[in-house]
Amino acid sequence: MSLFSSEMSLIVQAVLPSFTIAFFGFLLGRFDRNRELNQKTVSNMVYYFFTPCLVFSSLHKRSFDFQEFALIGGAALLLISFMTPVAFYFKRRARVRENGYCLPIIFMNTGNISLPIALLLFGNEGLAKAILFHMMNILVLYSFGVYLVSGKPDLKQFFKIPALYATLLGALAATTDPQLPAFVEQGYAILYKGIDVLAYGAIPLLIINLGYSMSATRLEALKEGMTGATLRLVGGPLLALALIYAYRLGGWLPPSAGLNPLAALGYRTTEAIILLNASMPGPVMAYLLNVKFDNCPQKAASMLAVGTLGGIMTIPLILSLITGTLMAG
Amino acid sequence: MASYLSSVTPTEIQMIFRVFIPFVAIAVIGMVIGRWDECRHQKTLDKLLCCVFLPCLSFTALHRYETSLRELLLTGLAVLVLTGLPPLLGRLFAGRSQASGVRGLPPLFRGGASLLLPLAYLLFGTAGLAKAVLFYLFVQLCWCTLGAWLAGGRCCPGSFFRIPSLYAAALAMMAAGSSLRAPEHLQEFVWLFEKGAAITAMGALPLLIINFGYPLGRIGWGGLKELLPVRMLGVLSGPALAFFLVLLYRRLGWLEVETGYDILSHIDRRTTEAVLVLGASMPASLLAPAALSRCWSPDVPSRLGLLGRVFTLCAVLFFIDSLIFFDARG
Numbered sequence: 001m002s003l004f005s006s007e008m009s010l011i012v013q014a015v016l017p018s019f020t021i022a023f024f025g026f027l028l029g030r031f032d033r034n035r036e037l038n039q040k041t042v043s044n045m046v047y048y049f050f051t052p053c054l055v056f057s058s059l060h061k062r063s064f065d066f067q068e069f070a071l072i073g074g075a076a077l078l079l080i081s082f083m084t085p086v087a088f089y090f091k092r093r094a095r096v097r098e099n100g101y102c103l104p105i106i107f108m109n110t111g112n113i114s115l116p117i118a119l120l121l122f123g124n125e126g127l128a129k130a131i132l133f134h135m136m137n138i139l140v141l142y143s144f145g146v147y148l149v150s151g152k153p154d155l156k157q158f159f160k161i162p163a164l165y166a167t168l169l170g171a172l173a174a175t176t177d178p179q180l181p182a183f184v185e186q187g188y189a190i191l192y193k194g195i196d197v198l199a200y201g202a203i204p205l206l207i208i209n210l211g212y213s214m215s216a217t218r219l220e221a222l223k224e225g226m227t228g229a230t231l232r233l234v235g236g237p238l239l240a241l242a243l244i245y246a247y248r249l250g251g252w253l254p255p256s257a258g259l260n261p262l263a264a265l266g267y268r269t270t271e272a273i274i275l276l277n278a279s280m281p282g283p284v285m286a287y288l289l290n291v292k293f294d295n296c297p298q299k300a301a302s303m304l305a306v307g308t309l310g311g312i313m314t315i316p317l318i319l320s321l322i323t324g325t326l327m328a329g
Numbered sequence: 330m331a332s333y334l335s336s337v338t339p340t341e342i343q344m345i346f347r348v349f350i351p352f353v354a355i356a357v358i359g360m361v362i363g364r365w366d367e368c369r370h371q372k373t374l375d376k377l378l379c380c381v382f383l384p385c386l387s388f389t390a391l392h393r394y395e396t397s398l399r400e401l402l403l404t405g406l407a408v409l410v411l412t413g414l415p416p417l418l419g420r421l422f423a424g425r426s427q428a429s430g431v432r433g434l435p436p437l438f439r440g441g442a443s444l445l446l447p448l449a450y451l452l453f454g455t456a457g458l459a460k461a462v463l464f465y466l467f468v469q470l471c472w473c474t475l476g477a478w479l480a481g482g483r484c485c486p487g488s489f490f491r492i493p494s495l496y497a498a499a500l501a502m503m504a505a506g507s508s509l510r511a512p513e514h515l516q517e518f519v520w521l522f523e524k525g526a527a528i529t530a531m532g533a534l535p536l537l538i539i540n541f542g543y544p545l546g547r548i549g550w551g552g553l554k555e556l557l558p559v560r561m562l563g564v565l566s567g568p569a570l571a572f573f574l575v576l577l578y579r580r581l582g583w584l585e586v587e588t589g590y591d592i593l594s595h596i597d598r599r600t601t602e603a604v605l606v607l608g609a610s611m612p613a614s615l616l617a618p619a620a621l622s623r624c625w626s627p628d629v630p631s632r633l634g635l636l637g638r639v640f641t642l643c644a645v646l647f648f649i650d651s652l653i654f655f656d657a658r659g
Contacts, residue, residue, distance in 0.1 A: 013521060020525030024381045032376065041362070041370040042377070045539065049358055116528070186343060194351025197451070197535050198358070204532030208381060 011319040014121035018113065019312070021204055025211020035216070042209050043288075050202035051111070052166035055135070057199035058128045059170025060192070068270065069132055069171075071252055075243055075274045076136035080106055080144070082239050083232075090231060099148040100295030104282025104303040105228050107141050108236065110134040112210040112284065113311065114277050116203045121319070122269050129273040135167050137277070141285060149295040210308070213284065217305040225302030232282055232307050233314045237321075240278030244271045244326075272322045279318040281307025345646045348451045355535055359542025366543075374540045382533035384497035386446060387462045389530035391501035392523065394459040401463065403583060403601065407574055408467035411609045413475050415566060444541050444642075445608050447534040452607075452646070453600050460604040466498055468608070568645045571609030575602045575653070603649045610645040 028037065087102035094101065108114075110133055118130035142158045158164075180188070247253040253267045282304050290297040449461035473489035489495065511519045578584040584602060588595045 009517065012517070013524075016518070016521040017525035017528055020522055021529050024385070024525075024529065028376070028380050031380070036372055037376050038366075038370040038373040041366055041373045044365070045362060049362075050535070120524075190347050190350045193347055194354045197351055197447075197538075198355060200531040201535040201539075202532075204382070204529040205377075205536070208377070208529075 022211035025208035029215025053198035054202035055166040060173035064174035098296040100290040103286035228303035229306035356542035359539035363543040385529035
């Protein structure tokens, strides 16, 4: 007899392994009383090596669909642009001057939490779609986000994002199939193997880093971030649902199964990925940017902590919405 | 011998390179990270590996693998000979000077973790990984007892019992060996916990290789040239001794050579041999339990021998393929 219904089981299967890994990170943080673990080293490893490899590894294995990229990337862009005025409205109401307040509301943590869930729930197909969303979110964070906190766009930083090149290379590898000499093909096979091995490290390190950060959270500091985090966790999915509805109305994601059930499954997975990512709390990178430009980092940290803790409750709810409504349809 | 060596086909050479080149490339990435950080955060990597990744890897490798007492004894004895014999001989020949004993330790104590685990998995799959985990744990035991005694004049067995992987491995072996099963309604949770551990375990593979490359960022070529000839003995003695030991095991009938009707058992025995040889070819352990550093911390120049071993490893892989798996290929 199974403890869960089949739908619930799917959700638990997607969430529990990630939470287990986050718990390992949390325990590590709790036992590491002197905070000897240098999170910057871990972040650098993930940012410069592991994530680009994960991006390339999941993109080059499947055919690259430009329409799908436009739909998912466009959704990320639209969600960010819808959330921007909302965040600014609440910033004014909270009588905060710094724009850094808005960053954890506007942007989503599409890396640490969403990627492993997408992989566990939808397999490599879901992971590849989640990566497309993640890339757009990161690219806008590094351009528009940096502009918000520093007053000037940092295009240099934008072009320094390693995952950007991994995406381009992954898309190139997936779309082209040149006839190469055998030894070059073997060279590629060796290269891909190395990239795949490095990619294994991305997801656990991302989650452990998050769990480690969570272990330093103090309950009394959480009050400040309540409004922003609630806005992110509730507003995000609502906007995403509206967007999915609009996509369906526009015929870009047809609701009916038609004659090709695989295509229909692909559309529903795209919708699920959009909804899943939109329901994520603010990204840790937003906090790091706020620290870098000294733009109200305390409030951002508080919002991230409340958002991530709240996500433990809201993400399973969103997943049940996905499995019960989107995927069932 | 020549016929054994000529039995290696181009496809097999390709397979070895397919594992070895990515492995070296990832180690170079570790070296780059080490250079960026000026190797100041070795503790970060050690902590991540010791406290989270290695326990998960040990658990994942062993919880579905039935470890026999015979295998434990064979591996334990091999590790004792491979790690204990050279320093003891060195101590005997170099007199009772403690300094020479300490200098001899790092290259002779095998770095069972940093390299053996990912290599064993990439080359021999989950069975190879399980055997490598056992090898690693025995090396750690030797570090904390014989190693600490040779270096500081007293054993630190307590350090061994502070290694989280030991408990993860014990738990996994208990889970694999016992007939007790979790209540049916909890089995799903157990399975999901195992899945979380398995995802983390896979992450351990690149991290272990990066951890190997990380301190190499500190090595200067000048020092390397100076010390390479000294290290060559340590580099070559490990695999040579291991091959000799495997031959001895075969002669004594502890690892039967005959294929028999059970081809899977035959491959398993050859994998055991391969892991022993591979483990003996590993560079000095940089992942000695943190607690051991209270008794003795490995000296920096000892890391110079690491690079020489990378090249030796490549040769050892060819020898493993041609000499050990020769029969298995039929």
